[in-house]
Amino acid sequence: xxxxxxxxxxxxxxxxxxxxxxxxxxxxxxxxxxxxxxxxxxxxxxxxxxxxxxxxxxxxxxxxxxxxxxxxxxxxxxxxxxxxxxxxxxxxxxxxxxxxxxxxxxxxxxxxxxxxxxxxxxxxxxxxxxxxxxxxxxxxxxxxxxxxxxxxxxxxxxxxxxxxxxxxxxxxxxxxxxxxxxxxxxxxxxxxxxxxxxxxxxxxxxxxxxxxxxxxxxxxxxxxxxxxxxxxxxxxxxxxxxxxxxxxxxxxxxxxxxxxxxxxxxxxxxxxxxxxxxxxxxxxxxxxxxxxxxxxxxxxxxxxxxxxxxxxxxxxxxxxxxxxxxxxxxxx
Numbered sequence: 001x002x003x004x005x006x007x008x009x010x011x012x013x014x015x016x017x018x019x020x021x022x023x024x025x026x027x028x029x030x031x032x033x034x035x036x037x038x039x040x041x042x043x044x045x046x047x048x049x050x051x052x053x054x055x056x057x058x059x060x061x062x063x064x065x066x067x068x069x070x071x072x073x074x075x076x077x078x079x080x081x082x083x084x085x086x087x088x089x090x091x092x093x094x095x096x097x098x099x100x101x102x103x104x105x106x107x108x109x110x111x112x113x114x115x116x117x118x119x120x121x122x123x124x125x126x127x128x129x130x131x132x133x134x135x136x137x138x139x140x141x142x143x144x145x146x147x148x149x150x151x152x153x154x155x156x157x158x159x160x161x162x163x164x165x166x167x168x169x170x171x172x173x174x175x176x177x178x179x180x181x182x183x184x185x186x187x188x189x190x191x192x193x194x195x196x197x198x199x200x201x202x203x204x205x206x207x208x209x210x211x212x213x214x215x216x217x218x219x220x221x222x223x224x225x226x227x228x229x230x231x232x233x234x235x236x237x238x239x240x241x242x243x244x245x246x247x248x249x250x251x252x253x254x255x256x257x258x259x260x261x262x263x264x265x266x267x268x269x270x271x272x273x274x275x276x277x278x279x280x281x282x283x284x285x286x287x288x289x290x291x292x293x294x295x296x297x298x299x300x301x302x303x304x305x306x307x308x309x310x311x312x313x314x315x316x317x318x319x320x321x322x323x324x325x326x327x328x329x330x331x332x
Contacts, residue, residue, distance in 0.1 A: 032065035034107055042088045045096055053083050072116045079176045086171045123156040123266050124318035145232040146251040148241040153286040154263030156314045157256035160322045165234040174236035217297055242298040255308040258315040
């Protein structure tokens with residue numbers, strides 16, 4: 001009798017799980033169409049399809065969005081949404097810009113409510129959080145709100161930066177978004193310089209034949225400085241803090257990290273295809289690369305507290321708590 005009851009309960013649970021999965025996939029499919037339509041509307045209002053995020057065949061692009069929404073890492077869909085929102089904020093008609101941004105906010109809210117999304121895997125050590133005390137006295141001010149965030153991989157720094165930009169209603173840039181912005185600007189430049197040879201000569205002269213990595217750094221530096229003169233934004237990495245400091249541009253510099261083991265466990269939980277041991281190895285490799293890159297282009301130590309206005313152990317606060325901490329430090 002007990003076995004029959006247990007089997008009956010299992011069947012009911014299986015049915016509930018299957019129903020939940022079906023409903024979730026229907027939600028994801030509908031959300032993918034909403035994101036596609038938003039992207040379409042933004043570039044319709046801008047009067048240009050140049051740089052549009054989903055510019056290919058509609059059916060294929062919808063499938064791509066669904067795959068991104070189902071990815072527990074969440075990095076691709078977040079960056080896609082960032083590109084759309086960054087462009088939406090350039091719509092000149094105030095009422096239309098407000099309408100589009102409201103639609104974007106609703107979509108973002110739906111994405112975050114999915115069972116697995118980029119906001120669904122927090123980083124928090126409750127013992128550390130319980131010991132934490134807030135004692136913030138620094139006040140920041142500048143012509144534009146520019147927040148530079150350096151972070152160790154796995155500390156949730158990217159999620160914190162994205163959430164912070166969303167709270168402040170300002171643009172967000174990370175490696176992928178900057179790369180896409182560069183591609184858009186390059187496409188615009190190439191429209192003016194159709195001749196291939198003229199483009200090669202132009203690029204060589206501009207960067208004096210530097211190595212590709214060095215040329216890319218200077219190109220990104222120019223883009224960061226250009227945006228610093230015209231807009232408010234949050235930027236992840238890219239040595240942006242040092243670039244702005246060297247050009248006497250006011251900004252807030254933040255470094256986000258967490259204990260190594262906590263970061264490793266978070267990465268292993270997000271990337272289902274790697275073990276904790278592999279996550280540790282990956283962290284060491286990425287940390288070493290970040291230190292090397294920062295040292296090469298700033299001549300300073302990456303993560304050294306002397307280089308930052310605010311250093312945060314995200315394990316003490318979690319993602320939302322870290323965002324709140326940054327906002328309090330800015331507004332007190």
